[in-house]
Structures are given as C-alpha cells and as structure tokens.
Amino acid sequence: MNSDADRIKLRVIRAGIDTYQQPVVYMHRDCEVCRSEGFAALTRVSMRIDHRELIATLNVVVSDLLPHDAVALSEAAWNAIQPEPDAMATFHHPEPPRSAGALRAKVFGQRLEESDYLALMQDTVQQRLSDIELAAFVTACAGERLDHGETTALTRAMIAVGDRLDWGEGPVLDKHCVGGLPGNRTTPIIVAIVAALGYRIPKTSSRAITSPAGTADTMEVMAPVELGLAAMRRVVEREGGCVVWGGNVRLSPADDVLIRVERPLDFDSDGQLVASILSKKVAAGSNHVLIDMPVGPTAKVRSAAAADSLTGRLAGTAAALGLRIAVNRTDGRQPVGYGIGPALEAMDVLKVLRGDADAPADLRERAIALTGELLDLVPGNVIGRGQALAEQTLVSGRAFAKFMAICNAQGGFTEPQPARFRADVSSQRGGVVVAIDNRRLAKVAKLAGAPVSPAAGLVSRLRIGDRVNAGEPVFSVHAQSKGELEYALDYARSCAIFDLQDIGS
Incomplete structure (x- = not known):
C-alpha cells in the first residue's frame, strides 16, 4: 500500500452544494485519482488532509465544471474536515466497516447484542456506513423487528457515541x-x-x-x-x-444521521x-x-x-x-x-x-x-x-x-414578523366540521414555503364541531413570494382538508 506521501494529491475547493448531513466529494472522471484507485460514482472514499480523515461518498463530474487536479467538497464534507486555504488531499479506499457483519446479520433477521449496536453506531457517526447501508439497517429494524432488549441496547449505543451532560444532583x-x-x-x-x-x-x-x-x-x-x-x-x-x-x-449524533435516512x-x-x-x-x-x-x-x-x-x-x-x-x-x-x-x-x-x-x-x-x-x-x-x-x-x-x-x-429576543403575502381559502360548501386532515393542512403550509421561509405557513381557527358556511374563509395562507402563495392555494383548493357533515343530518 502506498503511503500518503506517494499518493496523488488533489487541491481542495468548496463546491457550495448542500447535501444535508451527508459528506460528498466531487472528482472529474478523468482525474488521476479516479483512474488509479478505480473510483466510480457512489464509491465510499477516505480523504486525508494532513492527519485528518473523512469518509465520504464520491460523485463523479463528467463535464468541464471541475478541473482534473481538484476535488470539490459539499458543505457537509467541508464543515467536517475544515480544510485550510490551499489544502491538498489524498484518497484511498477505506477499510470495511467493523459493523458489516452485524449489519448483515440484522438484515437477515438475527437478534443483535449490545456490542453489535455499539459497533453500528460508532461506524454511523464516523461516516463509515453509506446511506444505502444505513437504509438497509433502518429497514431491518422497522416494524416490530427490535425487541425490548434490542431497543435498550440501541439506545445505550446512541448515548455512548455522543457527548453527555451532567447537571449534578437533583431533578432535571x-x-x-x-x-x-x-x-x-x-x-x-x-x-x-x-x-x-x-x-x-x-x-x-x-x-x-x-x-x-x-x-x-x-x-x-x-x-x-x-x-x-x-x-x-x-x-x-x-x-x-x-x-x-x-x-x-452532538448529544446523540448517531440519531441525527439515522433520522436523515x-x-x-x-x-x-x-x-x-x-x-x-x-x-x-x-x-x-x-x-x-x-x-x-x-x-x-x-x-x-x-x-x-x-x-x-x-x-x-x-x-x-x-x-x-x-x-x-x-x-x-x-x-x-x-x-x-x-x-x-x-x-x-x-x-x-x-x-x-x-x-x-x-x-x-x-x-x-x-x-x-x-x-x-x-x-x-x-x-x-x-x-x-x-x-x-x-x-x-x-x-x-x-x-x-x-x-x-x-x-x-x-443571544437576544426578536419579535416574529408576518409574511409579505397572504390570501384566504374559503369553504366550497357549508356544514359542521367532523374531521380535519392534519397531513394535508401541514402540506399547505410547506408549499407556502415553511419552514425555509420562517414567516410562511397558514392560520386556521377552525376546529372539530365548528359550523362553516359556503364561501366562508376556513384558513389564510401566508407566503414570502407570490409564486409560493399560488402554489399553496392551488393545492389547498384541490383537496378536502376539512370533512364537513351537512347541518341537520
């Protein structure tokens, strides 16, 4: 195996791409590292800058957007390794995750011990498991596939791989x-x-x-x-x-990764x-x-x-x-x-x-x-x-x-501010509210721009048992742009959010 001194180095640049919490690196398909290491798209790669290491997922660039002698880092990768200006990085295939056996056993329905879950959570926070492998783990644990003992073991493992606060004696x-x-x-x-x-x-x-x-x-x-x-x-x-x-x-960093999947x-x-x-x-x-x-x-x-x-x-x-x-x-x-x-x-x-x-x-x-x-x-x-x-x-x-x-x-209090645009959604018929679809109501707020636009969302005072007349406003949509407002209104008018029962029936 070549030492880092003998390996081809790529200069590190910032891609400016948000991949949420998943570290991603971008290389040109014709760069020397890709060819010499046999890297392909979605390969897991180990990147080293001085004595710091990061396991990341490779995305391959096929156009001239990226020079052959550079590697671009997603925001998650950049923040994780925090390279200095003009940093140079080396790459190699990472060692197989220590928890690979435990992951395979769980996929095939076997019961795992606490040491297995600890290994899995350690590899999770160290980015040694790909999102595909994590998805397999999540799927293998779905439904009722974790018994009470395994649930406790997984909880202990999540605690062990993060920081922990101690407030001393007394109730917290x-x-x-x-x-x-x-x-x-x-x-x-x-x-x-x-x-x-x-x-x-x-x-x-x-x-x-x-x-x-x-x-x-x-x-x-x-x-x-x-x-x-x-x-x-x-x-x-x-x-x-x-x-x-x-x-x-980072009190339970493994959980943050699993939630992402x-x-x-x-x-x-x-x-x-x-x-x-x-x-x-x-x-x-x-x-x-x-x-x-x-x-x-x-x-x-x-x-x-x-x-x-x-x-x-x-x-x-x-x-x-x-x-x-x-x-x-x-x-x-x-x-x-x-x-x-x-x-x-x-x-x-x-x-x-x-x-x-x-x-x-x-x-x-x-x-x-x-x-x-x-x-x-x-x-x-x-x-x-x-x-x-x-x-x-x-x-x-x-x-x-x-x-x-x-x-x-x-850090200081700020008074919430209203959105720039708003419009009412009216009921198409009258009746008494007998049910409300929470998920559709939430979707209207998201289509209006929430939570990315903090002021966006909706306001609704209608509750089960309330009476509403045809043409009466049932909620108001708030948005920071006219486009988002119209998008949310189109959806709101196309679906039944409030289940109405005819008055007197």
Whole structure:
C-alpha cells in the first residue's frame, strides 16, 4: 500500500452544494485519482488532509465544471474536515466497516447484542456506513423487528457515541412530543414555566425535516438556537432552562444521521423512535421526562393499540436507563394553536405567554396540562397540584419574564414578523366540521414555503364541531413570494382538508 506521501494529491475547493448531513466529494472522471484507485460514482472514499480523515461518498463530474487536479467538497464534507486555504488531499479506499457483519446479520433477521449496536453506531457517526447501508439497517429494524432488549441496547449505543451532560444532583426535567400534529408548539411555554419555578430543563429540540416547523425552527424566530455545549450549559446555569437546536450540540449524533435516512423512507419503527427520544434525554442529563403522545387518524400515532405498544416500549426502556417518565396521550385529531409555520407558531407562543385575550385557548390549556404532568413527576411534589401551579406561574407573568430572560441569554429576543403575502381559502360548501386532515393542512403550509421561509405557513381557527358556511374563509395562507402563495392555494383548493357533515343530518 502506498503511503500518503506517494499518493496523488488533489487541491481542495468548496463546491457550495448542500447535501444535508451527508459528506460528498466531487472528482472529474478523468482525474488521476479516479483512474488509479478505480473510483466510480457512489464509491465510499477516505480523504486525508494532513492527519485528518473523512469518509465520504464520491460523485463523479463528467463535464468541464471541475478541473482534473481538484476535488470539490459539499458543505457537509467541508464543515467536517475544515480544510485550510490551499489544502491538498489524498484518497484511498477505506477499510470495511467493523459493523458489516452485524449489519448483515440484522438484515437477515438475527437478534443483535449490545456490542453489535455499539459497533453500528460508532461506524454511523464516523461516516463509515453509506446511506444505502444505513437504509438497509433502518429497514431491518422497522416494524416490530427490535425487541425490548434490542431497543435498550440501541439506545445505550446512541448515548455512548455522543457527548453527555451532567447537571449534578437533583431533578432535571424534560418534555418531548412524539409529533405528527401541526402547531402543537407547547415546548417553549413549558420550558418557561418550569424554569420560572426554579427547576432545570435543558431542552434540545429538532428542526423540521418533513413538517412545516420544528421546535428549533419556531424558537429561532425569537432567539438564536445554534448554541454549542458550553454556551448551552451557561444558559441553563444562568436561567434554569433553554431551547436549543440539538443538531449543534452532538448529544446523540448517531440519531441525527439515522433520522436523515428514516424520514424519506417514512417507516414506523417503535424501537428506533424510542431509542431516538430517550438517547437524547439521557445525553442531555435529564432524569424526569414527560412524553406528549398525540393520538389520531392523521397523527404519527394513529390508534389506541399503537399508543399502548409505544407506551410499553418507552416505559420499559426508560426503566432500564434509570429514567422516570410519564406518557400523556393527547387529542391528535386536529391541530393545536392557530398558526402553522415557524413565525406563526411563535406568535401563538408569545400570545399565550403574554396572556393576550386572543391567545389560542387550546395551546394554552395543553401547555398548562402537560406542564402539570411534568411537575407531578418531581419527587416530593403533591401529585395533582402541578397543573394549578403551572397556571398560576403563567397568569402571574413569571413565565413570560423567564422566557424573555432565556431568549436574552441565548443571544437576544426578536419579535416574529408576518409574511409579505397572504390570501384566504374559503369553504366550497357549508356544514359542521367532523374531521380535519392534519397531513394535508401541514402540506399547505410547506408549499407556502415553511419552514425555509420562517414567516410562511397558514392560520386556521377552525376546529372539530365548528359550523362553516359556503364561501366562508376556513384558513389564510401566508407566503414570502407570490409564486409560493399560488402554489399553496392551488393545492389547498384541490383537496378536502376539512370533512364537513351537512347541518341537520
């Protein structure tokens, strides 16, 4: 084998291409490295710059866009290896991943041990597994193919390959929503109430991948969320709580990679969902966790049977990890709050915290109920008293004051701004709302530009049981461009989002 000194070197340039979290390198098909190493499109390659190594996927350029003596790096690859100006790189075939045997065994239906999952997660975070291999792993674990023991093993492995926070003695609280419900943005309100009461709640949240807004997207409209571990710790030590983007603190980096593969596949796997949720809670140093589980026909958890199965798996894995959790099943039949989209959801959050008369009642009530359940988990607290304490803290203004303090500690508060363009969507007939399709409603918000355009989305106040007349507006679409507005309106007018029953029938 040739040493790096003997290998052909390519000068490193930045491609300026976003490949999300997947490191990709681009070479011309006629460059000496491609020919001498026998590289082809989608080959996994090991790139070295000095003593730094990165495993990446090769894309081959066939035009003259890229010189033969250069390699171009995607944004993910560039940020991972951070080359100096005029850097030169060498390339070779990487060693086979150590977890290849375990991956193959799982694909063929075998049960894996904790050491197997650790090897798989180590190779995952070190980019030694391609997206094709990761997709095979995700598929092999889908459905009910992970038993309780394997779920716990996978969770432990995810924790082991990331950073982990330690807040010392005492309760450290957290809350997580299983998801699938537009506008269900209770987290910033819960964090503000809990921190105002003197508890620690270091909340790491995700960005949207397939939804119109994640909690991190909504919070980012009001305050910076891309904090590192040290900055996150300073905020929590100063104010008791935070709401930051989990992808920047690497508390469960393997989960971030798996989510990238899982979401386009749209597989439902209780085992991986439990590992995803609980690995991040343990890594964040939390020991008392409330799980919000919306259940409804167009939510992520669609039936009572599915909720029972997921609850049992969450409880069993949490017990094995030493976590105290409670699972609160909530109404997943319809959206929560008025706004769907980062800025519009942020406006709802602020209305609740400020106590505005036009604040969405369902968001306020749900946030108070969930906070009460979380407070009831704390040792020494009287069970059933948490909800009253949460409401008192919100009504008094202490929660809003704490929220503003957290925003300032994270880098400063910004008032959400409305979108440039908006238009109403009217009902084509009259009736009583008997069902709402959450997924189609979310799609309208995404077509309007959310979450890429934070101000985009929609506002809907219609709920199950409400009466609507023909020609009456049922929601308004908000967008930053006329093109996106029309695109969302075309879709909204072509599908049935609200199931109406004739009045009197």
